[in-house]
Amino acid sequence: xxxxxxxxxxxxxxxxxxxxxxxxxxxxxxxxxxxxxxxxxxxxxxxxxxxxxxxxxxxxxxxxxxxxxxxxxxxxxxxxxxxxxxxxxxxxxxxxxxxxxxxxxxxxxxxxxxxxxxxxxxxxxxxxxxxxxxxxxxxxxxxxxxxxxxxxxxxxxxxxxxxxxxxxxxxxxxxxxxxxxxxxxxxxxxxxxxxxxxxxxxxxxxxxxxxxxxxxxxxxxxxxxxxxxxxxxxxxxxxxxxxxxxxxxxxxxxxxxxxxxxxxxxxxxxxxxxxxxxxxxxxxxxxxxxxxxxxxxxxxxxxxxxxxxxxxxxxxxxxxxxxxxxxxxxxxxxxxxxx
Numbered sequence: 435x436x437x438x439x440x441x442x443x444x445x446x447x448x449x450x451x452x453x454x455x456x457x458x459x460x461x462x463x464x465x466x467x468x469x470x471x472x473x474x475x476x477x478x479x480x481x482x483x484x485x486x487x488x489x490x491x492x493x494x495x496x497x498x499x500x501x502x503x504x505x506x507x508x509x510x511x512x513x514x515x516x517x518x519x520x521x522x523x524x525x526x527x528x529x530x531x532x533x534x535x536x537x538x539x540x541x542x543x544x545x546x547x548x549x550x551x552x553x554x555x556x557x558x559x560x561x562x563x564x565x566x567x568x569x570x571x572x573x574x575x576x577x578x579x580x581x582x583x584x585x586x587x588x589x590x591x592x593x594x595x596x597x598x599x600x601x602x603x604x605x606x607x608x609x610x611x612x613x614x615x616x617x618x619x620x621x622x623x624x625x626x627x628x629x630x631x632x633x634x635x636x637x638x639x640x641x642x643x644x645x646x647x648x649x650x651x652x653x654x655x656x657x658x659x660x661x662x663x664x665x666x667x668x669x670x671x672x673x674x675x676x677x678x679x680x681x682x683x684x685x686x687x688x689x690x691x692x693x694x695x696x697x698x699x700x701x702x703x704x705x706x707x708x709x710x711x712x713x714x715x716x717x718x719x720x721x722x723x724x725x726x727x728x729x730x731x732x733x734x735x736x737x738x739x740x741x742x743x744x745x746x747x748x749x750x751x752x753x754x755x756x757x758x759x760x761x762x763x764x765x766x767x768x769x770x771x772x773x
Contacts (some may be wrong), residue, residue, distance in 0.1 A: 437460075437461055437462050437547060438461070438462045438464070438545065438546045438547045438548070439456050439461045439462065439463050439464070439546060439547070439548040439549070439550050439588065440464050440465075440466055440537070440540070440541040440544065440546035440548070440549050440550070441453045441456065441463055441464070441465050441466070441549075441550045441551070442465075442466055442467075442468060442533065442537060442549075442550070442551040442552070443465040443466065443467055443484040443487060443488065443495060444467070444480060444484065444552070445467070445479075445480035445481065445482070445483030445484040445487070446480075446483075446552070447552075447599065447600065447603045447609060448552030448553075448554075448591060448599065449484075449551060449552035450487045450552075450603070450606070450608070450609055451552070451590075451591065451599050451602055451603055451606075451609075452550055452551065452552045452589075452590050452591060453465060453487065453491060453493070453550075454491065454606065455590040455591075456550060456588070456590060457491055457493070459590075461548075463491065463493050464493055464494045464495070464496065464544065464546060465484060465487070465488045465491075465493055465494070465495040465496070466495065466496040466497075466498050466537065466540065467480070467481045467484045467485075467495060467496070467497050467498065468498050468500050468532070468533070468537065469481075469497065469498065469499045469500065469501055470500055470501060470504040470508075470528075470532065470622065470623070471501060471504060471505075471509065471622065471623040472501065473622075473623055473625075481497060486608055487608055487609075490607070490608040496540070496544070498536075498537075498540055500532055500536050503531070503532060503536055504528070504532055507527060507528075507531040507532060508524050508527050508528045508531065508532065509524075509623060509631075511524065511527055512524045512621075512628075512631065513631065513632060513635055515755050516628070516632055516659055517636070517659075517685060518685055518755075519658060519683035519684065519685035519754070520753075520754050520755030521662050521663060521753035521754065521755045521756050522755050522756075523575075523755070523756055523757045524621055525575045525621070526574075526575050526576075526577065526578050526757050526769075527578070529575055529576055529578065529579055530578040530579050530580065530709075533551060534549070534576070534579040534580070534583050534587070535579075535580070535583075537549055538583050538586055541586070547586070548586055548587070548588050549583075549586050549587055549588075550587070550588045550589065550590065551589070552591055553572045553575075553576070553589050553591065553592075554567055554570040554571055554572050554589075554591050554592060554594075554596070555571065555572050555573045555576060555589050555592050556589060556592035556593070557584060557587045557588065557589055557592070559584055559585040559587075560584060560585075560711070561584070561711050561712075561765050561766060561767075562576050562577075562579075562584070562711070562765075562766040563592070563764050563765055563766065564761075564764040564766070565591070565592045565593075566592065566593050566594065566595065567594065567595045567596050569596070570596045573759070573761075573766045574722055574725050574757070574759045574769075575725070576766065577709065577757060577759040577760070577766055577768055577769030578707070578709045578757070578768075578769055579709075580709070581709075581710075581711050584711065629659065629660060632659050636659075637657075638657045638659040638660065639656060639657045640657045640688055641654055641655065641656055641657065642654065642655055642657065642658055642687070642688035642689055642690070643655075643687070643688070643689045644669050644670065644671060644689070644690055644692055645684075645689050645690070645691055645692070646691070646692065646693065647681070647682075647691060647693055647697065652671050652672050652674075652692070653669060653670040653671040653672050653674075653692075654669070654670050655668070655669035655670070655690050656668065656669070657688070658683050658684070658685055658688050658689065658690055661680045661683060661690050662680065662683075662753060663680055663681065663682070663683070663698070663751050663752065663753040663754075664679055664680060664698060664750065664751025664753070665679065665680045666678070666679050666680075669690060669692065671692060676694050677694070677695065678692040678693060678694060679692060679693065679694070679695060679697070679698055679751070680692055681693045681697045681698055695750065698750040698751045698752075699748040699749075699750055700745075700748060700749055700750075700752040701744065701745045701747070701748045701749075702742065702743065702744045702745065703742075703743055703752055703758075703772055703773075704740065704741070704742055704743075704772075704773050705740065705741045705742075705743060705758050705769075705770030705771060705772055705773060706739060706740050706741075706770060706771050706773045707739060707770055707771045708736055708738075708739050708740065708741055708768070708769075708770040709768045709769060709770065710736070710760075710767060710768035711766070711767060711768050712767065714734075714736060714767065714768075715735070715736050715737075716733075716734070716735050716736070717733075717734055717767075718731065718732070718733055718734070719731075719732060719734060719760045719761055719762055719767055720732070720760070720761040720762070720763075721734070721743055721745065721758050721759065721760055721761070722758070722759045722761065723749050723752055723756065723757075723758050723772065724753075724756060727749070729761055730745050730746060730747055730749060731745070731746040731747075732744060732745045732746060734760060740770075740773075741770055743758060752772060753772065754772055754773055755771065755772065755773075756771075756772050757769055757770070757771060757772070758770055758771075758772050
């Protein structure tokens with residue numbers, strides 16, 4: 435069997451337990467720490483923890499600076515998407531281009547057969563599957579990775595519950611000071627809110643008009659980049675009695691379009707940048723349009739790199755730029771970008 439595994443070590447519990455489990459299974463493990471951005475103090479502390487784990491396991495650890503690739507493929511995409519009034523998903527793009535793109539390339543450079551991370555997913559070499567722990571499942575974020583890398587991937591935590599991972603980590607001496615750390619669910623290069631990144635590149639506080647679906651000016655807002663589809667607060671609507679939500683963004687005019695909740699309801703949409711793990715054209719599946727949502731049965735029709743999706747029941751707050759992931763039960767079929 436393929437025996438040499440390159441493990442992405444972040445210095446956290448999940449990646450550390452991943453490396454330990456693979457070593458226990460008899461794999462020859464090497465670690466790699468990926469530097470993705472220049473947030474002050476972030477990488478020094480994390481790499482020190484990752485190196486301590488590597489020393490504890492007696493494995494080699496590499497330091498891989500992917501800062502330029504990350505800026506081009508993820509950071510710039512994040513900023514430009516918001517400029518265009520879209521709602522990007524940087525984690526999906528990072529997984530495609532960096533963690534299961536550049537990291538696989540690096541595995542080739544050092545002669546590693548397999549690549550592993552602490553993601554909560556399963557993989558059989560042909561498809562990605564939902565993790566056993568549905569509350570931690572990260573398959574949605576892997577819907578855009580390239581099919582050809584699937585045979586190289588192994589995810590030990592796919593069969594584990596998070597609570598069992600924490601219990602296991604509590605008995606590992608090198609993890610004593612990190613097993614109790616609060617997990618971060620934020621974008622890795624954002625401290626508090628995405629607007630902190632945008633304000634470094636443009637003036638995000640240019641007051642603009644709030645309009646209704648007919649284009650009538652009904653109020654004002656503090657700058658279109660402060661809003662995403664479905665947002666309910668932070669703008670003014672003259673004489674509104676019912677709650678209003680953002681249902682559209684017009685970046686070229688610095689306008690947001692608002693309406694009542696029923697205006698957010700969508701049953702059909704288009705997708706682009708289609709990525710599928712098997713050849714499909716017209717098919718039925720379950721579709722997730724955001725990470726923390728329930729998949730909805732749908733009919734999907736693919737034509738080239740674009741597709742149309744018709745849902746069996748409506749979703750609210752469909753955002754252009756977000757990701758639609760296609761599932762057959764727990765099996766991930768692929769996905770596309772909502773357009």
